[in-house]
Amino acid sequence: RDRNGEYEPKIVPKYQRNVTGIEEKVIALYAAGMTTRDIAEQVKNLYDVEISSEMVSNITNRIIPVVTEWQNRPLEKTYSFVFMDAIHYKVREDKQIVVKAAYVVLGVNAALSR
Incomplete structure (x- = not known):
């Protein structure tokens, strides 16, 4: 917060809780074979935002049902x-x-x- 209400978050716009842009990049990096720690480091370098390797795991775990469904089609x-x-x-x-x-x-x- 700032006094004038002019603060704009870098990653997630105001009133939005979805971070799909970063999530998509995290999933793409994971699919390319990067470790969760490497991905967290890349997010820090690119966006100047720290996320834990556990958060990266939580993001990548969300696609497991989709992958499993595709594999069993x-x-x-x-x-x-x-x-x-x-x-x-x-x-x-x-x-x-x-x-x-x-x-x-x-x-x-x-x-x-x-």
Whole structure:
């Protein structure tokens, strides 16, 4: 607050509680593989606003139901084309280095929609 009522918040406009702009950026940074602490640091650098890594976790946890719903959606019975690829990584598992594969599958239906 200021005496003249001229204060304008930098992140969330007056009378608004939604911080979607920052939330979208936090989710995008998280999807790009950044840690919650790195994201909090980036928000501090970009907006000069401190948020905790716990707040970042709370924001990213809100999209989990949407992701789960997308992962469990019903697939079509038939696809005109199916493209499959894999990349292999060496990872530590049970105190050993093993090779794991990350698969990417893309289906194209008769309407040429992915």
